[in-house]
């Protein structure tokens with residue numbers, strides 16, 4: 001049996017721990033059954049955002065006339081769009097695989113790994129002609145990610161459905177699509193398919209789409225998505241049935257009303273389930289290693305990301321704290337520092353941002369107003385529309401805003417941005433929060449005029465007690 005200093009299960013963010021170990025001269029192994037780079041590269045962040053960029057281009061053409069530039073959308077070659085995105089992301093995954101194979105101190109095993117004892121892994125190879133390998137790691141990192149969750153809906157077993165794993169690279173655009181799930185993946189794909197001309201319905205259980213966001217953010221996203229899709233919030237899919245190749249979803253009001261009066265039936269060519277994700281830990285035989293998981297299968301770790309078994313660490317979607325690529329990458333840095341340098345580094349999610357790539361865009365860090373109210377914390381919130389800054393006015397980003405939230409002593413508690421470039425704008429706030437900063441750390445530095453960051457400046461300037469404000473205010477014009 002081959003033995004390694006470190007064995008990483010999963011070729012997504014976890015593989016960065018293996019390459020860091022190799023850079024330190026250690027022998028590392030990565031076990032991965034699928035394309036290298038994990039969900040992000042071939043079925044998550046990158047292809048979805050590449051498609052959404054194309055939706056933005058289409059929307060740009062449609063909206064050009066508002067800016068005095070009449071333009072007509074002739075045709076959309078849907079198959080070409082998905083094929084070009086597919087080829088780009090798979091080329092990246094192939095390059096990542098070549099990079100690992102070229103490394104003298106990282107060995108790549110192609111197959112699914114599972115524990116047979118504390119740190120011995122059996123690999124069920126992709127190629128059935130090969131026998132199962134067994135390898136042992138002085139240290140093992142669990143980074144096997146997550147997969148779409150399929151909810152128990154009556155009739156689902158007899159119906160063909162899509163998940164985000166297979167909806168991104170369809171050769172033809174569905175004419176009609178029902179999306180079940182109003183979280184960020186459902187909302188992003190609803191925007192994409194809707195902007196490209198599909199007749200989309202979204203069924204979401206909560207009162208608003210993207211319900212985990214600050215209420216004002218969820219409200220704007222829900223209202224905007226209504227221009228691309230028929231939105232059924234407050235509904236859940238009760239049953240599905242397929243007739244003549246078409247799927248009918250029967251959705252009922254979520255919650256107490258069981259009269260059946262408000263039941264809706266939505267029929268479409270395709271059904272896309274975007275009902276959350278579950279960790280890929282069910283096939284890992286975690287008990288064989290003494291690794292504990294919660295009742296949903298998320299691996300339990302301490303703040304250093306070590307599991308309940310010594311020398312077995314976990315990161316990324318299997319930890320379930322912040323299911324985002326940048327969080328998984330940050331966790332991989334923490335694990336690398338703790339395993340390779342015994343750094344005793346603890347993970348800190350206080351300034352962990354996230355973004356949603358709908359139209360309008362969303363980006364957020366820290367607490368929402370609801371969370372602060374539940375915690376009974378004193379805070380002040382200021383909301384400034386994009387139109388307060390000249391560039392916001394020029395872009396006609398009418399529903400855009402920056403909401404800044406701070407404690408009475410000026411500590412930044414949260415920031416929620418809706419509108420163009422939201423994810424980019426948020427970063428000055430993330431940097432300030434990461435350094436334990438206050439509103440003056442954002443309001444104090446000079447902001448380029450007339451950049452969109454002036455909206456962030458204006459919101460934090462409003463919260464600041466510093467005298468002599470120079471924040472722009474074009475609200476009287478826009």
Ligand SMILES: Cc1cc2nc3c(=O)[nH]c(=O)nc-3n(C[C@H](O)[C@H](O)[C@H](O)COP(=O)(O)OP(=O)(O)OC[C@H]3O[C@@H](n4cnc5c(N)ncnc54)[C@H](O)[C@@H]3O)c2cc1C
Nearest residue numbers: 010012013038039040044045113144145316317323324325
């Ligand atoms: C449609 C979509 C859009 C998204 N958009 C964004 C976004 O815009 N921004 C963002 O930050 N995040 C986004 N995410 C989330 C992001 O993709 C994940 O949070 C991130 O990929 C998690 O990294 P990971 O390394 O934990 O898991 P993964 O990247 O999933 O990597 C885990 C790897 O483990 C492998 N594996 C599974 N089982 C085993 C096993 N038994 N043995 C060995 N290997 C195994 C898998 O094949 C996979 O390659 C999106 C996700 C989806 C689905």
